[in-house]
Amino acid sequence: MAKRILVVEDNELNLKLFCDLLRAHQFVAEPVRDGREAVERAREVKPELIIMDIQMPHVTGYELILALKADEELRTIPVMAVTAYAGREDEERIRTAGAAAYVSKPISLMRFMDAVNALI
Secondary structure, eight states: OOOEEEEEOSOHHHHHHHHHHHHHTTOEEEEESOGGGHHHHHHHHOOSEEEEESSOSSSOHHHHHHHHHHOTTTTTSOEEEEESOOOHHHHHHHHHHTOSEEEESSOOHHHHHHHHHHHO
């Protein structure tokens, strides 16, 4: 059975790219355009991995990672942060919040898939 991945990304082009890439590698990609829906969708979908954009309107990926890791039902799901932040301190802050992996934009498709496969 194909593994489910929740993709939380507000940029339509990035969302399509990530979902198409995952589907091409036989994953079931579940898109979420609005971060405010991410936690509820994670409960519904029960994904094996969550790919999380960090810079989003309304609620940041950083805040969502903290919320996911504080939730008894969702805390064990690995989170892969995908962000345009590139500073060392940003990566440390995001990993400390609970992200299992950190991929900077613009993404390398091979690095992106290597990170996904390492977490599933």
